[in-house]
Amino acid sequence: MSAGRVGIILQARFGSQRLPGKALALLGGTSILERCLTRLLASGVGRVVLATTEAAEDDALSFVASRMGIDVYRSSTDDVLTRYVGAALACQFDFVVRATGDNPAVDIDAPGRLLEIMRRENADYACEDGLPYGAGVEILSISTLTRTASVASDAADREHVTTFVKRHPGTFRVVREPAPAALRRPDVRLTVDTADDLAFMRRVFARVGATDATLTDIIIAADACSRSHAA
DSSP states (O other), X not given: OOOOOEEEEEEOOSOOSSSTTGXXXXXXXXXXXXXXXXXXXXXXXXXXXXXXXXXXXXXHHHHHHHHTTOEEEEXXXXXXXXXXXXXXXXXXXXXXXXXXXXXXXXXXTHHHHHHHHHHHHTOSEEEEESSOBTSOOEEEEHHXXXXXXXXXXXXHHHHHSSHHHHTOTTTSOEEEEEOOGGGOOTTOBOOOOSHHHHHHHHHHHHHHOOTTOOHHHHHHHHHHHHHHHHO
């Protein structure tokens, strides 16, 4: 399989139900959205695009991305699958790395590893198991993405984009591989979904500093924060 044109699409919106406005919440003086985008850009795998909604409140997210030189695609609020298809087709991507805007510690090297899996296994979809919660991404071919959009009718599948594919391994070539052993820490939570998550990740990034820190360093910082909080 040739690599084709690879894109990383980050989904984000201001109106999070559990923690409204979290995309622009600050971690060490840098917004969660900007940290996500910076780390995905550092992967060097492909063009990064922000996929957000047409709601006025998401103008602020669009501004952040545009200021960073990142293209923005805006469409449906609830039908995230349609948003992904629209962004991928507009950018003429052959493969799409899916990333989400609540993961400011996403592994910089994960997109590259998944692209290699797609090439090696001639896969329709690939992901890694065992990374800290919030550190991973997914990858799928444009044909898989558009086919899913044409047949998936459940609202949850259209919101979560890849659930339909993962439930139909007989229809799609789904490859799940263990994450690198040194990064296999599923007990570590590095996502921001609640106020407690935000407080924890602020402590983590206060320790780790750089936005482009390795996932190994972030795990070390998370472990230290957990120990100090428990003491």
